[in-house]
Amino acid sequence: METLLGDLGFIIGTTLMYSTPLIFTALGGVITERSGVVNIGLEGMMYFGAFVGAAAAYFFQDPWVGFICAGLGGGLLGLIHAIACVSFSAEQIVSGIAINFLGPGAALFISRMLFDGATQTLSIPNKIPLPLNFLFGEGKMFASSGFMDLVFNRFATVYIAFFMVFLVWFVLYKTKIGMRVQAVGENPEAANTLGINVTKIRYGAVILSGFFAGLGGAALSIAVVSRFSNTLISGHGFIALAAMIFGKWKPQGALLACLLFGAAKGLEIFLGAKGVPVPGDILAMLPYILTIVILVGVVGKTTPPAAIGKIFNKGDH
């Protein structure tokens, strides 16, 4: 019983840890797409954020400075995407593809400049703290490596991610600004007629999506591991994008989808550690197969925000 509970705690804990970067990034996806702008560049923004976060955490020796800088770095790429898509009516998917070249390109370019030609940063001195250890001292709140410890004694980023899900849900559904974002995503012409500034809303949403994707990258590079490397992100941004759609463009839905992807990873690590003879590669495939099955069975009929990907020119109306 003891070990069973311990195993369960381990799986839940790893699930939470690996879901967190996806949750931040998927929330970014929700925000931008609800305003009607497709952002396939989440991957590049996450990549850049992971690098900026680790580099800033290394030079300032403070993970929180790194975390914020990661958001700003992602936001900068968001700004480029917004300028292209909102001001110059760019093809949104194509602009996103461009971001996916620019983000990693810029990250590795600067990394080589700052870290002696290496495509990875040096190890950061302090990772994002575990708040329970920070507040109560190590092993004081829950017995070390017990179920409660494994599940709840997690990096601060995990708690922040869950809070952000609530915050984005609250803002999107319960505030005036959130209603405006939704209106712009559903029918920009009508929103414009009602006096909502479509351009401003979309700029804000796209930049914020970059900010969140940057945080997602940092949640990997300065919490899950303690450095950025060129193979760290490898597709997490795309998975977050899928999670957002899987979650029907809703923050709470995206959360569940991210937890599912995280659980697959947690299970893979657990079975690997136990030496269970299940091929890791096959196990790693499962969440993607499952996603397709679910998309075919359930989600296929849901519809994205009505005006998604459509270019809005104020002058035309």
Add this chain to the structure above:
Amino acid sequence: MRMSVQRLKELFFKGSLGLTIISVFLGFLVGALVLLVAGFNPVEAYWAILKGIFSKPKYMAYVIIYSTPLIITGLSVAFALRTGLFNIGAEGQYVVGAIVAATAGYFFHLPMGLHIIVCILLAAFAAALWGGIAGLIKAKFGVHEVISTIMLNWIAFYLSNWTITLKAFGKQGTGKSFIIQETARIDLFGQWKITEPGLEFIRSHPFLGDILKTPVNIGIIIAILLAILMWYTLNKTTLGYELRAVGYNPHAAEYGGINVKKSIITSMFISGGLAGTAGALQVMGVSHRIAKLAVMEGYGFDGIAVSLIGNNTGAGSVLGGMLFGALKYGGSKIQDAINAPTEVINIMVGTIILFIAMPSLIRLLLEFKKDK
């Protein structure tokens, strides 16, 4: 004469050619600025890239070798885009093609020639089915192809890594599959190169010998043939007309009696087959096996860039692929030459695509110039 100049101007200012050329130019400009800000001399850097491409026959051969898979994945993406589909899945279809070519190349024992054809056809067919899945679930269930192909990319990725762990197919613990049979290779003079007369020839003919030192293969010829085939299919056949009609306006196409669902599946099938051929040729001509992937290799994603630079046409993909291949190979030289990060190439390519995405900005710049 004046008329034709007028037409040229029209094409340049209103059409896509000018847009592409200006975007490429701006990409190089931004690349230069980035290098300048980082403290490098951009002239030196671009000179190093140029030298890295043209200064030796070997280098030029490598550019062609680098370009071959990019041209074909470019064709794959272009074909889908022309028919209104965004095939992000070229990456996974490429991987599936590579797996099948490596398997058929290792396990089958067939005569020279036939073995090559069997490998390419099987690889293309498997990858076509892989792409076709995305087409099928879009047609039947309305799942957007961008999402399904992202998933299929990762499934292919892990599938590839899994096959290598099988005892029959991969050397245990090396993370590599067994080498394919000689009859399945498409290298030019691959066997003869390592014989005594072959080595003698390489020594005594500096130009051709230098080229033969590279894994030069017939892939580029197949790539160009595929580009011509794609142009012909899209522009000269009923099938191509129907597919393009669906891409242009699915509702109108449906009204006109075209089976839109069938077109979507067909288009993804063909697009997948093209990407799979790229993977097969890379295995049969260059790597001769597959190896454990740590990250996505990016041939499919690069293919998106190639297609966009080439305005989603066959000829454009050939040129775009050559440009991208040259930049990738030549760009790797600036690290040694002036110690500048080679990733400036990614920034340049990203910038080019960003500007290609914004025709209205480029037109604005052109208008501004004309007004002055």
